[in-house]
Amino acid sequence: MASAAQRNGGLPGWTARAVLTTAVLVATSALAADAIDPGALKRLVHQDCGSCHGLSLKGGLGPDLRSETLKHYDPDVLTGVILDGIPDTAMPPWRPLITEEEAEWIARYLLEPEAQ
Amino acid sequence: MKHLLLGLAAALMMTTAQAEPTATGDLGLVIERANGSVLLVDQSDRAALARIEGLGDLSHASLVYSPDERFAYVFGRDGGLTKVDIVTRQIVNRVVQAGNAIGGAISDDGRLVAVSNYEPGGVRVFDADTLEMVADIPTGSKTIGLVDAPGRRFVFTMWDTGETWIADFASGDPEITKIPDMGKNPYDALITANGRTYITGLFGEDGLTALDLWADTPEPIRVLPNYGRGQEEMPVYKMPHLEGWALTGSEFVLPAVGHPQVLWIDAGTLTETGRTQTHGQPVFAMARPDGRQVWVNFAHPLNDTIQVIDSVSKQIIHEFKPGPAVLHMEFTPRGHEVWISVRDANKVMVYDTHTFEKLREIEADSPSGIFFTARAHRTGL
Secondary structure (H helix, E strand, O other): OHHHHHOOOOOOHHHHHHHHHHHHHHHHHHOOOOOOOHHHHHHHHHHHHHHHHOOOOOOOOOOOOOHHHHOOOOHHHHHHHHHHOOOOOOOOOOOOOOOHHHHHHHHHHHHOOOOO | OHHHHHHHHHHHHHHHHOOOOOOOOOEEEEEEOOOOEEEEEEOOOOEEEEEEEOOOOOOOOEEEEOOOOOEEEEEOOOOEEEEEEOOOOEEEEEEEOOOEEEEEEEOOOOOEEEEEEEEOOEEEEEEOOOOOEEEEEEOOOOEEEEEEEOOOEEEEEEOOOOOEEEEEOOOOOOEEEEEOOOOOOEEEEEEOOOOOEEEEEEOOOOOEEEEEOOOOOOOOEEEOOOOOOOOOOOOOOOOOOOOOOEEEOOEEEEEOOOOOEEEEEEOOOOOEEEEEEOOOOEEEEEEOOOOOEEEEEEOOOOOOOEEEEEOOOOOEEEEEOOOOOEEEEEEOOOOOEEEEEEHHHOEEEEEEOOOOOEEEEEEOOOEEEEEEHHHHHOOOO
16 A cells, blocks of 8 residues: 555655545445445445446446356356456456455355345 | 425426426436436426436436437436437337447437447437437447537447547438547547547546547547556546546646546647646546536545535645535536535535535435536537
């Protein structure tokens, strides 16, 4: 985090750190509570993943994420993609915003929306 | 219950409305993304008038108006193209024209409505009266940044192939001009109000690419090709929008991608004139119609905040938190007020742009885009 801020060109270091810290704090309070909050995660999936994948997850700029499309993927692979993104594509890493447990929950939710 | 009352009030008003003509110049529509409805609003009264339902999947929906400000053409994510009569407050026509759409435009003469599609990738053009398809232009790519240009033209760009095409409908059948090498993964585009400059933002590389549509043979012009060089990119959780482009005096202001800043560009030379560091990664950077202020909202997870930038000093002069998930802003045509959709508060909030005082909250279901009818008379909106 700090090194990213320092490399941030003409931006004063404290501003960049403040921005990043704010981002992390907001994310922490919104999502990374001690326990998994299925309601908040479902909202994240449909509203925020939905920015690219569509509110109903049938695809947009990003690919279709419906369970019938994803079913041949291993949940660990999906969890990895959620946490670390796919380089050179528009899929960002969500690790700065969510925990590994939350990413695992999202992967299972995508594969079996009814079960969660 | 409130919705019921609203509907009832709308029905009652319709009865009286029939006695005298409905003026539409200060009306607007708000997209209610979750439930496939649009809310008819009155800018002067700061009030909702009616809800019109049955428009399909409206996540990421937008709309354009007919030149007479009576009809709205609503472009849904599910490929739905719905024609809404805001005088009678009814859907008058609806076609599902593709599987997955992203936006649309109306020709300068108001006769043609074009929709850009992700799946199947391309642009389809419809008769504005009947919604019958008059042209199908497959592009082999997810197609973004569709705008109208003077002379019955549409301009649009391909995410996958990095080409921009100009479709000229002046003589009936479209004549297509293809401009390759616009850059890697263009994600959105804008056209200036005079119809001269088309600018597409790039996701796959730093910078933007412009076209001078007044040139006999428009060539790609690189804009700020190095704006993020040497800086750590932040993950992009929401693509910025260029539709709400801003011309302030002699400069454009545009959201950066992957960096928490807005970029100032001289409109004549297309070179950088400054940067303003912002609270987060901007989604919309929209100038008040007089150009004096620029209002910026941000991507998840900082999307509860708005910053206002003074376009003379390029400094942030005001920051506030309207509420969770600020998705869109629309200024009144003279800019004295701004309407802001706060999705997760289920409200549209109206602010005075001079005092920043909140003037009204209007109930709306997961509101996103706000569109006032004055857009009917603006190129590119």
